[in-house]
Amino acid sequence: MGWLRRRLAAFWVFTKLRARELRQGRARQTMSGANEEMSKRAIIVPVITLGVAAVLLFTIKGCWPSWEEEGADQRTDDAYVRADMTPLSTRVSGRVRKVEVEDFATVKPGQLLVQLDDEDYQAVLAEARAALAGSQAALEDNQSAKAIQDAKIQSAETGVAQATAAVNAARAGIAAVQPDVERTGLERKRQEALLTSKAATHQQIELAIADADRFTGMLASHQADLERAQAALASSRSLLEAEKRQRTALDTRDNLYRADIQAKQAAIIVAQVNLGYTKITAPAAGAVGERHVQEGQLVAPGMQVVDLVKGDVWIQANYKETQLTNIRPGDVADIRVDSFPGVVLHGKVVEIAPASGSQFALLPPDNATGNFTKIVQRLPVKIALDPGHPLEGRLRPGFSVVVTIHASGKTTKSESSSS
Numbered sequence: 001m002g003w004l005r006r007r008l009a010a011f012w013v014f015t016k017l018r019a020r021e022l023r024q025g026r027a028r029q030t031m032s033g034a035n036e037e038m039s040k041r042a043i044i045v046p047v048i049t050l051g052v053a054a055v056l057l058f059t060i061k062g063c064w065p066s067w068e069e070e071g072a073d074q075r076t077d078d079a080y081v082r083a084d085m086t087p088l089s090t091r092v093s094g095r096v097r098k099v100e101v102e103d104f105a106t107v108k109p110g111q112l113l114v115q116l117d118d119e120d121y122q123a124v125l126a127e128a129r130a131a132l133a134g135s136q137a138a139l140e141d142n143q144s145a146k147a148i149q150d151a152k153i154q155s156a157e158t159g160v161a162q163a164t165a166a167v168n169a170a171r172a173g174i175a176a177v178q179p180d181v182e183r184t185g186l187e188r189k190r191q192e193a194l195l196t197s198k199a200a201t202h203q204q205i206e207l208a209i210a211d212a213d214r215f216t217g218m219l220a221s222h223q224a225d226l227e228r229a230q231a232a233l234a235s236s237r238s239l240l241e242a243e244k245r246q247r248t249a250l251d252t253r254d255n256l257y258r259a260d261i262q263a264k265q266a267a268i269i270v271a272q273v274n275l276g277y278t279k280i281t282a283p284a285a286g287a288v289g290e291r292h293v294q295e296g297q298l299v300a301p302g303m304q305v306v307d308l309v310k311g312d313v314w315i316q317a318n319y320k321e322t323q324l325t326n327i328r329p330g331d332v333a334d335i336r337v338d339s340f341p342g343v344v345l346h347g348k349v350v351e352i353a354p355a356s357g358s359q360f361a362l363l364p365p366d367n368a369t370g371n372f373t374k375i376v377q378r379l380p381v382k383i384a385l386d387p388g389h390p391l392e393g394r395l396r397p398g399f400s401v402v403v404t405i406h407a408s409g410k411t412t413k414s415e416s417s418s419s
Helices: 002-028 033-069 119-196 202-276 411-419
Strands: 073-089 094-101 112-115 279-281 286-288 304-320 330-336 345-352 378-386 400-406
Touching: 002 073, 033 304, 112 202, 112 304, 119 202, 119 330, 378 400
Parallel strands: none
Antiparallel strands: 073 304, 073 400, 094 112, 112 279, 286 304, 304 378, 330 345, 330 400, 345 378
16 A cells, blocks of 8 residues: 555656646746646646546555455565485395496386395395294104104003903902802801711811802902902003193193294294395385495495485475465465576465474574564475476476465455454
């Protein structure tokens, strides 16, 4: 609004000076009809001009609040071409066998960049595979031992069954002889009583005693058989229990072998991963920077070998905080690259940084201490270039550019009054 008032004031001064010159010229001229006409014009023209200026000023002043609501173009030269840069480092130590790319070369995803010597890692992998084969062989041997132990358990169970049968046979023999022992014992006593009364002969008593002794001996023999059979049964049961415990031990050893196999498989995976780390490949398409290692150089884990610059570039414009009032994501931007004068690129605002650049510094400012000097902060604004622009493939990160954003946001009247 100030610039319009200044122009109207300058125009008014110019009009007054022009009227003064006309009046002076009129005084030097004669009082003729032509001079009177010129004096009328000298008066009418400024009046008409002032009237038009007043109407224009009123019209513009009436529309000025709506103009203030519209976002204006925001320009900054604190802007640069940016791209995603990935420093590629080593994960394992070793000697550089070969560098497969030259400085600033274009690479494809998965392309080999640096190859380290892998003999040691090949040997570690072979050792891990051999250890796995040994554990698997031990597991198979344990399976054979389990089969043998199962046969032993079956044999012990057969022994228990045979001992049980012997015990039952001994008990049956005792049961069969016991009635004869009792009968012959009673017969002996009866014959001895008859011999006392002279009713039996010595031959009869001798026969009764022989029968009684014979069946008594048979009973003692069956009882001895029973004891031996019971002892054999106890021994067979103990053997069976021992064989079963040995079978359980083999099952436990089986689990140990399986756990060892899993550990050896994990060791193989680790060895394969470490072997893969000897090949440093490009994770994405782009171009490499200057190489940091050469062939024959010894590298350690974490050492940077090469930088990868991804192909897609974008613009970072650092705007003052006072310029971001009406800038919104999606606003159209014009980009002029210093390296290519006369070429205007177009893009759109993608995002506005969540904090100013000073907040991301290693030591952010602390205005709560000491003296305070207000400094206008800048916030990065990310701008994506429209696809198919004329400089595609020629822009490099770090190029200086000038960005003009056509802000689309509006400031409400309440915000204007509060500010």
